[in-house]
Amino acid sequence: MTREQVERLAMDRAAGELNPDAEALLEQYLATNPEARSWADEMAAAHTQTQAAIAARVEDLDTSVLVRPVHSTAGSDAGRWSILGRAAVVLFAVLIGMGIGRWSQPPKITSKPTYLDADNTPAQKSLSVGLPGSVGGFWRGRALASLQTRPYRTKEVTRPKEGFWGRYKPSLKENSYE
């Protein structure tokens, strides 16, 4: 048998892993081989020393207390971070919601739309110069409207309403331009 084989068997015997038959054969071999006996004894000694070192390390364990307060750094960290994480998620959601709300609102018209006075715009004046006085009423108002830039406002004319009657009502009111 090689030294490694002897040492492994000695280790198995010290660990209680050797069956009785194999242990008897090993002992028989070691009895007739002093050198192998020294190898086996060294391995057994190492096994004993290791066992003693481990036992010394764990001998002060208080095994009577099976349930201890959770002082887990990993656990407390996980708990703390989960609360912070949740708060961060909520805050982020609120900010996102506020941003979406502001973004979805129609733009406010801060400045008043500029209106052109139908009677005093330059185009109207030039047109009033070009048009004979007899041209008035309906056609004069329509001509002025086509020359003016939107939005425009005429005197006494309200913004036309939508719908069927809303389209024809301005034509009725334009008679008052004169």
Added chain:
Amino acid sequence: MKGQTKIEFEAFRRATAKKLRAYMRCACNRPEDADDLVQDCYLRALRAWGQFNGSGSRQAWLFAIARNAYVDWLRQKKRTGSTVSIENVDPPAARHEHPTHDAENVWKIIEGLPPEQRDTINLRFAAQLSYAEIAQTLGLPIGTVRSRLHRALKAVRQQTRGREDDA
């Protein structure tokens, strides 16, 4: 949790608490970390209680969970940088001094072993698992377990004998 399962788990926990705590105590430097890992391990075992298919030892199954918990803890510590991995520790007693074969110095020799050998030592001597249970825990053949254990004990013997020769 069903009543019968709870009773079984409690009985199992009482039977394995000492071994599991010893294993974690040898794996971690600080007792507080070891206790935290023990609780974490039992929580994991409780969640996975119904997943054990009955093949092999339930104790070995528990220590497989324990090893995973320990590895996760090491990874987390590495990420946060709050501790140095045991794998990177160079214990001076094992490398630069010639320790005697008293328990404290032998422990330092064990700490200087490669991680796979140190883990096998802890499972064998602290957790008191059999070769078959260690093989099941590590997912290795029994022959590999014997080889690792043999190399570890040989290193212990050589380093302690070096001191004796110097003395």
